[in-house]
Amino acid sequence: MTKNESAARLSFEVFPPNTDVGTSKLLTTLDELKSLSPSFISVTCSNKRENIENTTIKVADYVTNVLNIPTVAHLPACALNQKQVENILKRCAELNINRVLALRGDLTPDLSTPSDFKYASDLIEFIQSTAPDFKISGACYPECHPESQSVISDLHYLKQKMDAGCQEFISQFFLDNECFYQFQERCALSDINIPILAGIMPIINRKQALRLLKTSHTHLPRKFVAMLDKYEHNPIALRDAGLAYAIDQIVDLLTQGVSGIHLYTMNNSQTAKAIHAATASLFEEACSTH
Numbered sequence: 438m439t440k441n442e443s444a445a446r447l448s449f450e451v452f453p454p455n456t457d458v459g460t461s462k463l464l465t466t467l468d469e470l471k472s473l474s475p476s477f478i479s480v481t482c483s484n485k486r487e488n489i490e491n492t493t494i495k496v497a498d499y500v501t502n503v504l505n506i507p508t509v510a511h512l513p514a515c516a517l518n519q520k521q522v523e524n525i526l527k528r529c530a531e532l533n534i535n536r537v538l539a540l541r542g543d544l545t546p547d548l549s550t551p552s553d554f555k556y557a558s559d560l561i562e563f564i565q566s567t568a569p570d571f572k573i574s575g576a577c578y579p580e581c582h583p584e585s586q587s588v589i590s591d592l593h594y595l596k597q598k599m600d601a602g603c604q605e606f607i608s609q610f611f612l613d614n615e616c617f618y619q620f621q622e623r624c625a626l627s628d629i630n631i632p633i634l635a636g637i638m639p640i641i642n643r644k645q646a647l648r649l650l651k652t653s654h655t656h657l658p659r660k661f662v663a664m665l666d667k668y669e670h671n672p673i674a675l676r677d678a679g680l681a682y683a684i685d686q687i688v689d690l691l692t693q694g695v696s697g698i699h700l701y702t703m704n705n706s707q708t709a710k711a712i713h714a715a716t717a718s719l720f721e722e723a724c725s726t727h
């Protein structure tokens with residue numbers, strides 16, 4: 438490993454939109470994200486059985502070959518069979534996309550046909566055996582995956598993903614850094630010793646906040662709830678407070694030596710730019726001291 442390879446870096450997640458207008462907006466967003474020199478951009482993939490080559494791979498191709506930024510293509514196993522995975526990996530290799538985030542995907546009721554892969558670890562094993570040159574990332578959950586029977590079983594299956602060939606974990610977003618630090622400790626005790634990138638989702642509008650309150654399994658710290666209560670009817674104040682909250686989390690995580698920050702951009706380059714501007718010197722410091 439060279440001097441700075443293990444230093445904390447900033448990476449982004451984007452999602453492929455459903456419409457042509459959305460896609461052309463995303464390309465502009467990606468052009469703007471390039472100026473922030475991310476270590477990689479990951480591209481999500483719907484768990485519906487749709488044409489991944491026209492969505493995720495198309496965006497990943499743009500990021501890799503037009504912008505020259507490393508890309509991580511998300512692959513949800515529940516949407517795919519072995520043949521499809523082989524074809525996708527072949528296409529990725531042709532396009533110089535050599536990193537994937539191997540996921541199970543959410544099991545929605547419309548997924549009637551059973552997949553060839555029951556868990557993400559099955560997909561990881563398959564990729565590792567058929568295309569060993571790919572760098573494989575996996576998902577992790579500082580507050581446990583909602584379906585996990587216990588914290589112990591969650592860690593057990595997380596280790597199984599690492600042992601199957603996963604080289605890095607990207608975390609679900611969290612709002613309480615303590616949850617992440619405790620998770621890191623549990624991982625260390627379980628011999629899970631690959632980098633864990635911290636997922637940060639800036640909550641900057643009321644719609645996002647309401648969705649979060651309704652569906653999330655994330656612990657909502659008192660100061661976060663107070664922020665929502667106070668600013669929910671003032672969009673600009675809520676945006677500013679939400680950005681400040683995410684920046685505060687990132688400053689703390691970098692100070693504590695996190696492996697990297699993965700920002701859920703929601704395709705919003707303004708948010709990413711504001712966070713980058715407020716934390717760039719901390720990432721530089723992480724590089725220079727590593």
Ligand code: FAD
Nearest residue numbers: 481482484511540541542543556557576582584585594609
């Ligand atoms: P797994 O690792 O397979 O775990 C799922 C559950 O099964 C866990 O409770 C685990 O403990 C348990 N388990 C694992 N192995 C076994 C076993 N052998 N026996 C019994 N139980 C087991 N979804 C999408 O559809 N598209 C995306 O692009 C996408 N991107 C994501 C990015 C990140 C960073 C994260 C954190 C999640 C993302 N998701 C995405 C959501 C993800 O697909 C869901 O959270 C899904 O429910 C679980 O996926 P997983 O890969 O973590 O599954």
